[in-house]
Amino acid sequence: DAGVIQSPRHEVTEMGQEVTLRCKPISGHNSLFWYRQTMMRGLELLIYFNNNVPIDDSGMPEDRFSAKMPNASFSTLKIQPSEPRDSAVYFCASRPEGFTGELFFGEGSRLTVL
């Protein structure tokens, strides 16, 4: 079975550039989560969707970050403009709606902003 698929796996960009990270959740999973992981702060929840609707975006650091889920099989996380402090690994995770158990993680997108 295909797991959560993220792209790109690695992205190196310069400060001020736009970055778009992509995620395809597991088929049939109605809830999708974006996390950011850094050494200093660990795994932080940025935003999550239920049935393509954003439920809680209180973890989004600032207006430079935006996320969309146009359909059940695709989500994007956009940073515009990017800054060096955005450098981190961004994970997408999914699970069936209403399920309170484990999240299924993608392999992550490692972002480096120079």
Place this chain on the structure above:
Amino acid sequence: EDKVVQSPLSLVVHEGDTVTLNCSYEVTNFRSLLWYKQEKKAPTFLFMLTSSGIEKKSGRLSSILDKKELFSILNITATQTGDSAVYLCAAGGGADGLTFGKGTHLIIQP
């Protein structure tokens, strides 16, 4: 604000030793406590605990939850070098996302 605190943050032991990793949590409408193992890529699921006092076991790994003290431990017996990883504890408050601790970085020396 929901909070999960893990200790120790790092631990170095020798192969064959037994280790105990700690996790305390404060989560609104707590439903479940989860342990993950992370080795340089995506976290992989180990255990989910929802009831106090019931040990979950998988090979050399075991975990237990204390809902009165808001605490969980993860034990690894007869450690091997392949157990070296970051162990993440997470608490869930229902249909919302999980709140993660910063993890325990475990190094097993041969």
